[in-house]
Amino acid sequence: MATANGEAIDGIVKDLGPDPGSRAGGGTRVVFNMSNENIPAFCEMSTGAGAKAYLNAYDRANRTPRVGEDPPKPVSERRRMVDSAIEAATGIKPEDLYFGAVEVNGSGMRFYGDYSLVMKVSRAEEWLLDRNSWDVARTPLSPKTGPLSVTQMTQSIRAIAGKCAEHLGHMLVVKTFTSMRVSHRRLTTGQISNAVLNDEDYLEVLRVGSFSARDVAEVRTSATEAAREASIADRERNGPKPSPAELQWRERRLEAERALGKMNIEVRVVTAPGRIR
Amino acid sequence: VTIAWRIDTFDARSGYAFTSRRIADLDSPSALADGIDTFFIEAPHFIPERVSSQAIAFGAARASCNAPGKIGSALREQTLELALFAACYLNASDVDRWEADNFPVGRYWHNDKTLEKENSYNALSALKLALPWIRRSLPHYAFASTVEEAIASTARQERQADGPEPIIAL
Numbered sequence: 001m002a003t004a005n006g007e008a009i010d011g012i013v014k015d016l017g018p019d020p021g022s023r024a025g026g027g028t029r030v031v032f033n034m035s036n037e038n039i040p041a042f043c044e045m046s047t048g049a050g051a052k053a054y055l056n057a058y059d060r061a062n063r064t065p066r067v068g069e070d071p072p073k074p075v076s077e078r079r080r081m082v083d084s085a086i087e088a089a090t091g092i093k094p095e096d097l098y099f100g101a102v103e104v105n106g107s108g109m110r111f112y113g114d115y116s117l118v119m120k121v122s123r124a125e126e127w128l129l130d131r132n133s134w135d136v137a138r139t140p141l142s143p144k145t146g147p148l149s150v151t152q153m154t155q156s157i158r159a160i161a162g163k164c165a166e167h168l169g170h171m172l173v174v175k176t177f178t179s180m181r182v183s184h185r186r187l188t189t190g191q192i193s194n195a196v197l198n199d200e201d202y203l204e205v206l207r208v209g210s211f212s213a214r215d216v217a218e219v220r221t222s223a224t225e226a227a228r229e230a231s232i233a234d235r236e237r238n239g240p241k242p243s244p245a246e247l248q249w250r251e252r253r254l255e256a257e258r259a260l261g262k263m264n265i266e267v268r269v270v271t272a273p274g275r276i277r
Numbered sequence: 278v279t280i281a282w283r284i285d286t287f288d289a290r291s292g293y294a295f296t297s298r299r300i301a302d303l304d305s306p307s308a309l310a311d312g313i314d315t316f317f318i319e320a321p322h323f324i325p326e327r328v329s330s331q332a333i334a335f336g337a338a339r340a341s342c343n344a345p346g347k348i349g350s351a352l353r354e355q356t357l358e359l360a361l362f363a364a365c366y367l368n369a370s371d372v373d374r375w376e377a378d379n380f381p382v383g384r385y386w387h388n389d390k391t392l393e394k395e396n397s398y399n400a401l402s403a404l405k406l407a408l409p410w411i412r413r414s415l416p417h418y419a420f421a422s423t424v425e426e427a428i429a430s431t432a433r434q435e436r437q438a439d440g441p442e443p444i445i446a447l
Binding site: 035036037038056057076078079099111112113132133134135137138139200228232243245246248249250 | 288291292293295311317320321322323328329330331332333335336337338339
């Protein structure tokens with residue numbers, strides 16, 4: 001049964017649809033989560049050829065301050081160390097590095113945004129890590145005592161890195177089999193999907209280069225967030241009155257979806273991974 | 278070395294913050310020691326949720342969240358950041374539609390344009406304006422008492438500096 005379950009995971013990675021060249025629902029995707037607040041600006045910055053709408057920490061260090069903050073700070077020393085280790089292991093320059101996640105049919109990493117941007121294409125040559133790259137700066141992957149070193153981090157990155165085309169299937173098999181009991185029963189797509197991205201636990205995608213709304217196939221949001229939004233709207237009509245924060249949050253979600261609509265990007269409500277499922 | 282609830286990363290406009298109970302200096306290894314409690318807070322309800330590791334918090338700084346640091350230079354206690362974070366979320370939009378009592382901070386920080394123009398906002402004053410809302414809306418904060426202590430401390434300093442009248446009635 002383990003072999004059959006391994007093949008089922010491989011099928012999800014290959015994501016073959018019913019027609020030649022088509023994709024099935026429930027295949028692996030590369031996703032980037034974004035908050036409702038940032039979606040309109042992302043869409044606005046997506047116009048024009050070669051638009052660079054999604055910004056990383058290095059891009060942001062050069063932008064104007066946001067409300068309530070001091071002028072942007074340079075990228076932290078610890079982050080630079082992690083990025084240097086990634087560069088040493090993969091050859092990707094820190095300034096070109098954008099971090100996504102592997103997702104199947106859920107709504108991505110909710111901690112990083114209530115909207116999950118699903119990429120049209122996952123590149124075969126893309127690098128993956130089997131966990132959050134920050135883990136190499138934390139125990140048990142980092143030394144318990146003494147200073148952090150790029151050399152040691154590089155070794156850790158090499159131990160958890162792979163290429164999308166060659167290693168994604170293997171990484172997902174290991175991740176699935178270590179997070180759920182491999183029994184005498186077949187794993188379902190939903191069970192595998194939950195193992196791929198569950199709560200805080202995910203596979204990190206090291207994308208080279210930014211992207212714009214034109215690279216986005218669809219946007220997903222969780223059923224929990226959609227229900228919360230509907231509840232706020234209902235209470236605004238019928239009471240009890242929602243708080244200002246709730247009203248503002250809902251208004252921003254509406255603005256985000258209007259902006260995505262102008263870009264002809266569909267927003268789908270799906271199940272959420274982790275604790276708010 | 279004061280251990281307190283401090284923000285690891287935040288995006289005030291999006292309403293996201295990660296906070297942990299640690300010393301102020303994030304470059305110190307002890308600020309990243311194992312077993313440090315870390316919580317995720319998000320709009321619109323600002324209810325702290327425990328997360329397993331600070332790694333998830335620092336990961337947020339790679340995209341929309343800001344690197345650790347003080348929200349406003351006028352803050353005298355870093356713990357004030359936690360309450361101010363929630364207030365920041367509310368002030369970052371058009372607030373005219375809200376009743377003034379429900380939305381005190383908005384009167385002070387109206388929008389980005391005002392901030393850029395004046396570049397002289399005072400975070401502590403904004404927090405004072407926001408206090409009634411914070412107390413009413415965030416009673417469930419795990420670190421509420423720490424925030425209250427910081428506010429009380431600030432109030433004492435204000436009284437000593439400005440005279441006998443308390444600026445904040447606690």
